[in-house]
Amino acid sequence: MKNFFLSGHFKKGDFIVFxxxxxxxxxxxxxxxxPAAEAKQVVIYVNSEKxxxxxxxxxxxxxIKVPVNKNPKYGYNHIRIHDGVVxxxxxxxxxxxxxxxxxxREAGDILVCLPHKLMVRLEGxxxxxxxxx
Amino acid sequence: xxxxxxKVEDKTSFxxxxxxxxxxxxxxxxVVPLGVPGVKFGFSNIVILVCLTVYxxxxxxxxxxLKILMSTLLFNGFSSFLYTLGGTLASCVTMAVAMFFxxxxxxxxxxxxxxxxYFHVTTQYTIAAYTLYSTAVFAFYPLAALLTLLTxxxxxFLAKKVVSQLTQSFYDY
Numbered sequence: 001m002k003n004f005f006l007s008g009h010f011k012k013g014d015f016i017v018f019x020x021x022x023x024x025x026x027x028x029x030x031x032x033x034x035p036a037a038e039a040k041q042v043v044i045y046v047n048s049e050k051x052x053x054x055x056x057x058x059x060x061x062x063x064i065k066v067p068v069n070k071n072p073k074y075g076y077n078h079i080r081i082h083d084g085v086v087x088x089x090x091x092x093x094x095x096x097x098x099x100x101x102x103x104x105r106e107a108g109d110i111l112v113c114l115p116h117k118l119m120v121r122l123e124g125x126x127x128x129x130x131x132x133x
Numbered sequence: 134x135x136x137x138x139x140k141v142e143d144k145t146s147f148x149x150x151x152x153x154x155x156x157x158x159x160x161x162x163x164v165v166p167l168g169v170p171g172v173k174f175g176f177s178n179i180v181i182l183v184c185l186t187v188y189x190x191x192x193x194x195x196x197x198x199l200k201i202l203m204s205t206l207l208f209n210g211f212s213s214f215l216y217t218l219g220g221t222l223a224s225c226v227t228m229a230v231a232m233f234f235x236x237x238x239x240x241x242x243x244x245x246x247x248x249x250x251y252f253h254v255t256t257q258y259t260i261a262a263y264t265l266y267s268t269a270v271f272a273f274y275p276l277a278a279l280l281t282l283l284t285x286x287x288x289x290f291l292a293k294k295v296v297s298q299l300t301q302s303f304y305d306y
Contacts, residue, residue, distance in 0.1 A: 009290065013234055014244035021251045021282055029275035048266035094212065095163075097170050110269045112170065112261070115212030119265050 037107040039122035042086055044079065046070065047117050056084055056122065063089070068116045077118055079111075086111065086120060148192070152199060155180040159204040167284070171257055172277045175250060175288050177204075181225060182246060182292035187299065190229040197225045215264070216257045223256040224249035242296065243289035250285025254278050 044051045044066060051066060061082040068074035075092030085105045088098045091113055098113035107124035158176035165174055177200060184193040201221055205214045228249035234240040254277050261270045 009241065009293070010243060011239060011241040013240035014247070017231075017240065017244040017247050018282070018286075021247060021278070024251075025275050025278045025282070028271075028278070032271050032274060034272075045265070045267070048264075100166060100168075101170055108269070108272065110272060112265065112270060114216070114261055114264065117264060119267060119269065121267075121269055 034108050037124045039084075039105065039107040039109070040124050041122075042081055043121050043123055045119040045121065048119075054081055056081065056086075059083075066118060068092075068118075075116070077113055077116060079120060086122065088113070088120070091116070148188075148196075151180050151184060151196060152203075155196060155200045156203055156207070159200060160208055163204075163208045167280065169277045169280055170273055171254065171261070172280050172284070174284050175253070175281075178224070178246060178249060178253075178285065178288050179292045179295060181249075182228065182242060182289065183295055183299070185228060185232050185245075186235075186242075186296050190232070193229065194222075194225055197221050216260050219260045220253040220257040224253035227252040241289070242293035243286050246285045246289025246292060247282055250281045250288070251278060254281040 039056050042054045042056055044053070044064070046066060047069065052064070054062065054064075062080070064079045064081070065072075066077045066079060068076060077088060077092075077098065078090035080087045080089045085103045087103045088101060088111050091098050093113055093115040095115070098111055098116075098118070101111050104111055104120070104122055107122050109122045111120040112118070155177045158180065162173045162176045167173060180200075181193050181197055184196045201214075201217050205211055205217060228245050231240060231245040231248040235242070235245050254274075258270060258274050258277065262268050
Protein backbone atom coordinates (compact mmCIF):
# COMPACT_ATOMS: atom_id res chain seq x y z
CA MET A 1 0.00 0.00 0.00
CA LYS A 2 1.30 3.42 -0.93
CA ASN A 3 1.73 6.13 1.63
CA PHE A 4 -1.45 8.20 1.86
CA PHE A 5 0.45 11.48 2.06
CA LEU A 6 2.56 10.75 -1.02
CA SER A 7 -0.10 9.18 -3.22
CA GLY A 8 -1.19 12.33 -4.98
CA HIS A 9 -3.93 13.49 -2.63
CA PHE A 10 -1.85 16.46 -1.54
CA LYS A 11 -0.08 19.23 -3.38
CA LYS A 12 2.88 21.22 -2.16
CA GLY A 13 0.69 24.20 -1.29
CA ASP A 14 -1.40 22.08 1.08
CA PHE A 15 1.53 21.58 3.40
CA ILE A 16 2.35 25.31 3.28
CA VAL A 17 -1.27 26.15 4.17
CA PHE A 18 -1.29 23.52 6.91
CA UNK A 19 1.89 24.72 8.56
CA UNK A 20 0.92 28.41 8.24
CA UNK A 21 -2.43 27.78 9.96
CA UNK A 22 -0.91 25.46 12.55
CA UNK A 23 1.69 28.16 13.28
CA UNK A 24 -0.98 30.83 13.70
CA UNK A 25 -2.97 28.53 15.99
CA UNK A 26 0.16 27.89 18.06
CA UNK A 27 0.82 31.64 18.36
CA UNK A 28 -2.78 32.24 19.43
CA UNK A 29 -2.51 29.39 21.94
CA UNK A 30 0.55 31.07 23.45
CA UNK A 31 -1.18 34.48 23.46
CA UNK A 32 -4.33 33.22 25.14
CA UNK A 33 -2.56 30.89 27.55
CA UNK A 34 -3.17 31.55 31.22
CA PRO A 35 -1.82 29.55 34.12
CA ALA A 36 -4.35 27.71 36.26
CA ALA A 37 -5.48 29.80 39.21
CA GLU A 38 -7.88 29.30 42.05
CA ALA A 39 -11.31 30.73 41.38
CA LYS A 40 -12.80 32.91 44.08
CA GLN A 41 -16.06 34.20 42.70
CA VAL A 42 -18.65 33.53 40.04
CA VAL A 43 -19.68 36.51 37.95
CA ILE A 44 -22.68 36.37 35.62
CA TYR A 45 -22.80 38.79 32.71
CA VAL A 46 -25.98 39.49 30.72
CA ASN A 47 -25.76 41.69 27.61
CA SER A 48 -22.10 42.28 28.58
CA GLU A 49 -23.18 43.94 31.85
CA LYS A 50 -22.49 42.49 35.25
CA UNK A 51 -25.70 40.81 36.40
CA UNK A 52 -24.70 39.07 39.61
CA UNK A 53 -21.68 37.85 41.56
CA UNK A 54 -21.43 34.99 44.03
CA UNK A 55 -18.71 33.69 46.26
CA UNK A 56 -17.47 30.28 45.26
CA UNK A 57 -15.71 28.97 48.37
CA UNK A 58 -18.89 28.47 50.34
CA UNK A 59 -20.44 25.11 51.13
CA UNK A 60 -23.75 25.99 49.58
CA UNK A 61 -25.72 24.52 46.73
CA UNK A 62 -27.18 27.44 44.88
CA UNK A 63 -29.59 27.33 41.96
CA ILE A 64 -29.95 30.55 39.99
CA LYS A 65 -32.38 31.18 37.17
CA VAL A 66 -31.16 34.08 35.05
CA PRO A 67 -33.94 35.53 32.87
CA VAL A 68 -33.03 36.51 29.32
CA ASN A 69 -32.82 40.27 28.87
CA LYS A 70 -33.98 40.62 32.51
CA ASN A 71 -37.43 39.49 31.43
CA PRO A 72 -38.53 35.91 32.28
CA LYS A 73 -40.91 35.69 29.34
CA TYR A 74 -37.96 35.40 26.90
CA GLY A 75 -36.65 32.29 28.67
CA TYR A 76 -33.98 31.62 31.22
CA ASN A 77 -30.67 29.94 32.03
CA HIS A 78 -30.54 27.69 35.06
CA ILE A 79 -27.11 27.87 36.70
CA ARG A 80 -26.06 25.72 39.66
CA ILE A 81 -23.17 26.54 42.00
CA HIS A 82 -22.10 23.70 44.28
CA ASP A 83 -18.89 22.39 45.89
CA GLY A 84 -16.67 24.97 44.18
CA VAL A 85 -17.88 24.25 40.65
CA VAL A 86 -20.45 25.86 38.36
CA UNK A 87 -22.74 24.03 35.96
CA UNK A 88 -25.28 25.18 33.40
CA UNK A 89 -28.15 22.83 34.21
CA UNK A 90 -30.80 23.96 31.78
CA UNK A 91 -31.39 26.59 29.13
CA UNK A 92 -34.25 27.58 26.92
CA UNK A 93 -31.95 28.50 24.02
CA UNK A 94 -32.45 26.58 20.75
CA UNK A 95 -29.11 24.80 20.40
CA UNK A 96 -28.26 24.08 24.03
CA UNK A 97 -24.51 24.54 23.50
CA UNK A 98 -24.15 26.16 26.93
CA UNK A 99 -25.47 23.03 28.67
CA UNK A 100 -23.02 20.89 26.68
CA UNK A 101 -20.10 23.02 27.92
CA UNK A 102 -20.20 21.07 31.18
CA UNK A 103 -18.67 22.12 34.48
CA UNK A 104 -16.16 24.90 35.18
CA ARG A 105 -13.87 25.07 38.21
CA GLU A 106 -10.80 27.26 37.54
CA ALA A 107 -10.34 31.03 37.33
CA GLY A 108 -10.88 32.31 33.78
CA ASP A 109 -13.13 29.42 32.79
CA ILE A 110 -16.37 30.48 31.15
CA LEU A 111 -19.81 29.20 30.28
CA VAL A 112 -21.32 31.03 27.35
CA CYS A 113 -24.84 31.09 25.98
CA LEU A 114 -24.57 33.15 22.81
CA PRO A 115 -28.28 33.28 21.87
CA HIS A 116 -29.04 34.72 25.32
CA LYS A 117 -25.90 36.90 25.42
CA LEU A 118 -25.03 35.38 28.75
CA MET A 119 -21.59 34.63 30.12
CA VAL A 120 -20.69 33.00 33.42
CA ARG A 121 -17.09 33.55 34.38
CA LEU A 122 -14.98 32.33 37.27
CA GLU A 123 -12.70 35.04 38.57
CA GLY A 124 -9.81 35.01 40.97
CA UNK A 125 -8.72 38.03 42.93
CA UNK A 126 -10.72 39.51 45.75
CA UNK A 127 -13.82 37.68 46.81
CA UNK A 128 -16.98 39.60 47.52
CA UNK A 129 -20.09 38.62 49.36
CA UNK A 130 -23.06 37.68 47.25
CA UNK A 131 -24.06 40.83 45.45
CA UNK A 132 -27.06 41.07 43.19
CA UNK A 133 -27.66 43.90 40.80
CA UNK B 134 -9.42 21.85 -15.07
CA UNK B 135 -13.01 22.92 -15.54
CA UNK B 136 -13.60 21.78 -19.08
CA UNK B 137 -15.18 18.31 -18.51
CA UNK B 138 -17.76 19.79 -16.18
CA UNK B 139 -18.69 22.61 -18.56
CA LYS B 140 -21.73 20.64 -19.72
CA VAL B 141 -23.12 20.54 -16.19
CA GLU B 142 -23.08 24.32 -16.05
CA ASP B 143 -26.22 24.51 -18.17
CA LYS B 144 -28.21 22.24 -15.91
CA THR B 145 -30.33 24.38 -13.60
CA SER B 146 -31.70 21.25 -11.95
CA PHE B 147 -28.22 20.37 -10.78
CA UNK B 148 -28.13 23.57 -8.72
CA UNK B 149 -31.40 22.59 -7.08
CA UNK B 150 -29.93 19.19 -6.25
CA UNK B 151 -26.88 20.87 -4.72
CA UNK B 152 -29.11 23.15 -2.61
CA UNK B 153 -31.09 20.17 -1.33
CA UNK B 154 -27.90 18.33 -0.47
CA UNK B 155 -26.45 21.35 1.34
CA UNK B 156 -29.62 21.67 3.45
CA UNK B 157 -29.54 17.97 4.36
CA UNK B 158 -25.88 18.20 5.28
CA UNK B 159 -26.36 21.33 7.37
CA UNK B 160 -29.09 19.51 9.28
CA UNK B 161 -26.67 16.64 9.82
CA UNK B 162 -23.93 18.91 11.13
CA UNK B 163 -26.33 20.69 13.48
CA VAL B 164 -27.25 17.32 15.00
CA VAL B 165 -23.77 15.79 15.34
CA PRO B 166 -21.88 17.52 18.17
CA LEU B 167 -18.10 17.71 18.36
CA GLY B 168 -17.50 18.64 21.99
CA VAL B 169 -15.82 22.02 21.55
CA PRO B 170 -18.24 24.99 21.36
CA GLY B 171 -18.37 26.60 17.94
CA VAL B 172 -16.99 23.62 16.05
CA LYS B 173 -19.09 21.58 13.67
CA PHE B 174 -18.16 18.95 11.10
CA GLY B 175 -18.80 21.31 8.21
CA PHE B 176 -20.33 18.79 5.83
CA SER B 177 -22.05 21.59 3.94
CA ASN B 178 -18.62 22.92 3.02
CA ILE B 179 -18.31 19.96 0.61
CA VAL B 180 -21.15 21.38 -1.48
CA ILE B 181 -19.69 24.91 -1.41
CA LEU B 182 -16.38 23.49 -2.63
CA VAL B 183 -18.09 21.52 -5.41
CA CYS B 184 -19.96 24.69 -6.37
CA LEU B 185 -16.71 26.65 -6.50
CA THR B 186 -15.09 24.13 -8.84
CA VAL B 187 -18.09 23.46 -11.05
CA TYR B 188 -19.61 26.95 -11.31
CA UNK B 189 -17.27 29.51 -9.77
CA UNK B 190 -17.44 32.16 -7.10
CA UNK B 191 -20.79 33.82 -7.88
CA UNK B 192 -22.79 30.60 -7.79
CA UNK B 193 -21.01 29.42 -4.64
CA UNK B 194 -21.78 32.71 -2.89
CA UNK B 195 -25.44 32.46 -3.92
CA UNK B 196 -25.51 28.88 -2.65
CA UNK B 197 -23.96 29.95 0.65
CA UNK B 198 -26.43 32.79 1.19
CA LEU B 199 -29.42 30.57 0.34
CA LYS B 200 -28.07 27.91 2.69
CA ILE B 201 -27.70 30.42 5.53
CA LEU B 202 -31.23 31.78 5.10
CA MET B 203 -32.89 28.38 4.81
CA SER B 204 -30.90 26.56 7.50
CA THR B 205 -31.38 29.37 10.04
CA LEU B 206 -35.13 29.24 9.38
CA LEU B 207 -35.25 25.45 9.56
CA PHE B 208 -32.74 24.35 12.20
CA ASN B 209 -30.81 27.00 14.09
CA GLY B 210 -33.14 29.92 14.74
CA PHE B 211 -32.25 33.51 14.08
CA SER B 212 -30.28 33.96 17.30
CA SER B 213 -27.29 32.35 15.63
CA PHE B 214 -27.89 34.06 12.29
CA LEU B 215 -25.02 36.56 12.65
CA TYR B 216 -22.40 33.89 13.47
CA THR B 217 -23.48 31.63 10.63
CA LEU B 218 -23.58 34.53 8.19
CA GLY B 219 -20.15 35.90 9.13
CA GLY B 220 -18.47 32.51 9.21
CA THR B 221 -19.93 31.23 5.97
CA LEU B 222 -19.31 34.43 4.01
CA ALA B 223 -15.71 34.67 5.26
CA SER B 224 -14.98 31.05 4.39
CA CYS B 225 -16.67 31.40 0.99
CA VAL B 226 -14.64 34.47 0.00
CA THR B 227 -11.30 33.09 1.24
CA MET B 228 -11.92 29.76 -0.47
CA ALA B 229 -12.64 31.62 -3.70
CA VAL B 230 -9.22 33.28 -3.35
CA ALA B 231 -7.66 29.87 -2.61
CA MET B 232 -9.38 28.47 -5.74
CA PHE B 233 -7.11 30.75 -7.72
CA PHE B 234 -4.16 28.63 -6.59
CA UNK B 235 -6.22 25.45 -7.06
CA UNK B 236 -6.66 26.20 -10.75
CA UNK B 237 -2.92 26.73 -11.05
CA UNK B 238 -2.54 23.25 -9.49
CA UNK B 239 -0.57 24.61 -6.55
CA UNK B 240 -3.20 23.66 -4.00
CA UNK B 241 -5.46 20.62 -3.79
CA UNK B 242 -9.03 20.64 -2.55
CA UNK B 243 -7.78 19.77 0.92
CA UNK B 244 -5.75 22.98 1.18
CA UNK B 245 -8.67 25.08 -0.09
CA UNK B 246 -10.95 23.49 2.49
CA UNK B 247 -8.45 24.11 5.30
CA UNK B 248 -8.27 27.81 4.43
CA UNK B 249 -12.07 28.04 4.46
CA UNK B 250 -12.44 26.19 7.75
CA TYR B 251 -9.80 28.31 9.46
CA PHE B 252 -11.40 31.60 8.44
CA HIS B 253 -14.85 30.28 9.33
CA VAL B 254 -13.91 29.48 12.92
CA THR B 255 -11.84 32.64 13.36
CA THR B 256 -14.67 34.89 12.15
CA GLN B 257 -17.21 33.15 14.36
CA TYR B 258 -15.05 33.54 17.45
CA THR B 259 -14.38 37.19 16.63
CA ILE B 260 -18.11 37.90 16.24
CA ALA B 261 -18.84 36.04 19.49
CA ALA B 262 -16.20 38.08 21.32
CA TYR B 263 -17.67 41.27 19.86
CA THR B 264 -21.27 40.49 20.90
CA LEU B 265 -20.21 39.58 24.44
CA TYR B 266 -17.71 42.48 24.65
CA SER B 267 -15.22 40.06 26.12
CA THR B 268 -12.15 38.24 24.86
CA ALA B 269 -12.80 35.43 27.33
CA VAL B 270 -14.36 33.32 24.58
CA PHE B 271 -10.95 33.04 22.92
CA ALA B 272 -9.96 30.58 25.65
CA PHE B 273 -11.47 27.84 23.46
CA TYR B 274 -10.09 29.23 20.23
CA PRO B 275 -6.82 27.27 19.79
CA LEU B 276 -8.52 23.92 20.40
CA ALA B 277 -11.41 24.87 18.13
CA ALA B 278 -9.07 25.99 15.33
CA LEU B 279 -7.02 22.79 15.54
CA LEU B 280 -10.14 20.63 15.46
CA THR B 281 -11.45 22.65 12.51
CA LEU B 282 -8.18 22.10 10.65
CA LEU B 283 -8.69 18.38 11.08
CA THR B 284 -12.37 18.22 10.08
CA UNK B 285 -11.96 20.64 7.16
CA UNK B 286 -9.13 18.59 5.66
CA UNK B 287 -11.39 15.52 5.81
CA UNK B 288 -14.16 17.54 4.14
CA UNK B 289 -11.71 18.69 1.47
CA PHE B 290 -10.78 15.08 0.78
CA LEU B 291 -14.46 14.16 0.43
CA ALA B 292 -15.08 17.16 -1.86
CA LYS B 293 -12.19 16.04 -4.04
CA LYS B 294 -13.77 12.58 -4.35
CA VAL B 295 -17.13 14.15 -5.26
CA VAL B 296 -15.61 16.39 -7.93
CA SER B 297 -13.68 13.53 -9.54
CA GLN B 298 -16.85 11.40 -9.56
CA LEU B 299 -18.80 14.25 -11.15
CA THR B 300 -16.09 14.77 -13.75
CA GLN B 301 -16.18 11.08 -14.67
CA SER B 302 -19.94 10.71 -14.80
CA PHE B 303 -20.57 13.87 -16.80
CA TYR B 304 -17.66 13.41 -19.19
CA ASP B 305 -19.70 11.60 -21.85
CA TYR B 306 -23.06 12.92 -20.82
